[in-house]
Amino acid sequence: MATNGTKKHVATYTDAQPTQISSILSGGYHHPLLRQWQNERQLTKSSLIYPLFITDNEDEETPIDSLPGQKRWGVKKVVPYVESLVAKGLKAVILFGVPLAEDAKDPYATSADDPNGPVILTIKALRVACPDLFIMTDVCMCEYTSHGHCGILREDGTIIREESVRRLAAIAVNYAKAGAHCVAPSDMVDGRILAIKQGLLDAGLAHKCMLMSYSAKFSGNLYGPFRDAAGSAPSFGDRKCYQLPPGGRGLARRAIARDIEEGADGIMVKPSTFYLDIISDAKELARDLPICTYQVSGEFAMLHAAAEKGVVDLKTIAYEAAYGCLRAGATLIITYFTPDFLDWLDEQ
Numbered sequence: 216m217a218t219n220g221t222k223k224h225v226a227t228y229t230d231a232q233p234t235q236i237s238s239i240l241s242g243g244y245h246h247p248l249l250r251q252w253q254n255e256r257q258l259t260k261s262s263l264i265y266p267l268f269i270t271d272n273e274d275e276e277t278p279i280d281s282l283p284g285q286k287r288w289g290v291k292k293v294v295p296y297v298e299s300l301v302a303k304g305l306k307a308v309i310l311f312g313v314p315l316a317e318d319a320k321d322p323y324a325t326s327a328d329d330p331n332g333p334v335i336l337t338i339k340a341l342r343v344a345c346p347d348l349f350i351m352t353d354v355c356m357c358e359y360t361s362h363g364h365c366g367i368l369r370e371d372g373t374i375i376r377e378e379s380v381r382r383l384a385a386i387a388v389n390y391a392k393a394g395a396h397c398v399a400p401s402d403m404v405d406g407r408i409l410a411i412k413q414g415l416l417d418a419g420l421a422h423k424c425m426l427m428s429y430s431a432k433f434s435g436n437l438y439g440p441f442r443d444a445a446g447s448a449p450s451f452g453d454r455k456c457y458q459l460p461p462g463g464r465g466l467a468r469r470a471i472a473r474d475i476e477e478g479a480d481g482i483m484v485k486p487s488t489f490y491l492d493i494i495s496d497a498k499e500l501a502r503d504l505p506i507c508t509y510q511v512s513g514e515f516a517m518l519h520a521a522a523e524k525g526v527v528d529l530k531t532i533a534y535e536a537a538y539g540c541l542r543a544g545a546t547l548i549i550t551y552f553t554p555d556f557l558d559w560l561d562e563q
């Protein structure tokens with residue numbers, strides 16, 4: 216209520232206005248179903264993509280200390296595990312290769328698309344075991360390079376763009392040939408979307424392989440547990456020359472616009488809850504494309520740590536984070552919470 220500065224106004228019951236009809240919002244959300252109806256976008260099992268770490272030791276099943284509940288899997292062990300999740304409604308996975316063999320890493324990431332390597336073997340095995348499962352592959356070199364960077368390097372440690380982009384396209388095409396339904400380059404080397412799209416076209420696979428670009432991938436402090444899990448921390452330097460600076464909203468917008476131009480079929484924002492404005496930008500710039508966000512290892516580990524401390528309730532906070540992403544404009548979420556959500560969504 217406005218005051219004129221001199222006379223102090225004290226409200227009394229006689230001032231009470233009849234309640235405005237438009238002020239009563241609670242009638243619209245007093246029931247659990249109504250609360251669901253308020254969601255512009257729903258979290259469903261189809262919204263979830265589960266990341267899996269696959270090693271070159273086919274019988275491996277090793278818990279990852281920094282990622283509660285997550286494991287490194289060998290191809291023989293991962294197939295029955297994924298089958299059990301498909302039975303609960305899992306629709307999509309994204310595969311990361313974790314080569315452990317002594318000689319697995321070199322400057323060209325040769326093992327990334329080794330026909331007997333973990334990613335290609337797992338694509339083929341899952342295509343057979345789970346014919347309805349959507350199989351995505353992360354495309355990057357850092358898990359397979361001796362130096363742990365995401366491209367091919369010059370002597371001075373900088374990325375050779377043309378050579379890296381050709382190599383990334385070859386890796387992506389080999390994943391598509393093995394049966395991947397989607398390739399998702401996370402390297403952030405300029406021009407790779409065009410090169411991969413051209414590669415898929417040349418191989419006659421562009422019509423049956425989606426190209427999901429990690430367009431807006433930020434360099435921050437949230438990938439630590441993943442780099443532990445995948446053994447992909449750079450041996451020197453960092454990724455700041457190719458991943459975006461956390462304040463770089465303009466760069467993210469330019470990268471998204473460029474990747475649409477270059478032929479991306481979907482746009483990803485990574486990490487997720489620290490970058491909701493970027494998700495909303497992606498939805499605006501790529502309004503006709505599916506928008507995906509990656510709730511990364513550090514976000515997942517933080518929520519778990521907070522829950523263990525009793526600061527938050529895990530399930531409640533997991534939903535709250537997911538709805539933040541959906542509200543901002545994402546319809547797809549890559550999350551380590553996927554197995555939990557498959558159970559939680561059934562409880563409703």
Ligand SMILES: NCc1[nH]cc(CCC(=O)O)c1CC(=O)O
Nearest residue numbers: 355357401437438441511512513
């Ligand atoms: N380029 C590799 C890659 N692909 C996905 C992630 C991060 C996923 C996560 O933290 O959960 C990373 C790590 C990185 O860029 O260092």
Ligand SMILES: [Zn+2]
Nearest residue numbers: 355356357365
């Ligand atoms: Zn990488």
Ligand SMILES: [Zn+2]
Nearest residue numbers: 353354355401
């Ligand atoms: Zn990657």
